[in-house]
Amino acid sequence: SLNSVYIRMSLLAIFFTTLHYTDDVIRNVRGMDQGGISVLLAVLMLVLWLYAILVLAERKSGYIISLIMALLNSLIPLGHLTGMAGEATPGEILASSGPFFVWVVIALALTVFPSLILSAYLLFKPSTEKSAAAFKAAVN
Numbered sequence: 001s002l003n004s005v006y007i008r009m010s011l012l013a014i015f016f017t018t019l020h021y022t023d024d025v026i027r028n029v030r031g032m033d034q035g036g037i038s039v040l041l042a043v044l045m046l047v048l049w050l051y052a053i054l055v056l057a058e059r060k061s062g063y064i065i066s067l068i069m070a071l072l073n074s075l076i077p078l079g080h081l082t083g084m085a086g087e088a089t090p091g092e093i094l095a096s097s098g099p100f101f102v103w104v105v106i107a108l109a110l111t112v113f114p115s116l117i118l119s120a121y122l123l124f125k126p127s128t129e130k131s132a133a134a135f136k137a138a139v140n
Contacts (some may be wrong), residue, residue: 004057006118010053010066014046017073017109023101035094063123070116077109077119 021042049069056062078084 002118003122005124006066006115007053007057009118010049010070010112010115011069013052013073013108014018014049014102015112017076019037020076020101020102020108020140023104027126045072049073060123063119066119067116067123070112070119074112074116077112080105080108 005057021039025039046069048065052065052069056065
């Protein structure tokens with residue numbers, strides 16, 4: 001079903017986001033290797049996204065949280081792949097972190113954008129019960 005594809009894409013997006021943060025820690029991007037509030041905030045955001053996907057499955061609140069988290073995390077590949085992230089373009093990262101990081105950014109893009117689209121679709125998709133009730137009322 002579409003919901004199971006959404007769950008799988010979102011879980012993969014979380015996985016690739018953790019790999020991205022791991023590389024940021026290894027490369028000491030903006031002090032990520034020191035821990036602190038920025039790392040804690042990133043982890044809390046991923047925990048919230050995971051909670052929305054697994055615990056709030058098939059609820060509007062889960063889709064809303066997932067939509068927001070996917071939107072925020074879509075800025076990562078968008079920034080890196082377009083060059084908006086400054087020195088962190090794939091060509092420059094290739095020289096420092098190697099092809100693994102570039103692959104992670106591309107894999108994140110391939111999972112976070114479908115997660116964003118699916119969470120939005122599932123959030124705004126008309127309910128089948130309402131459609132069936134409206135159809136029955138129109139027929140009678």
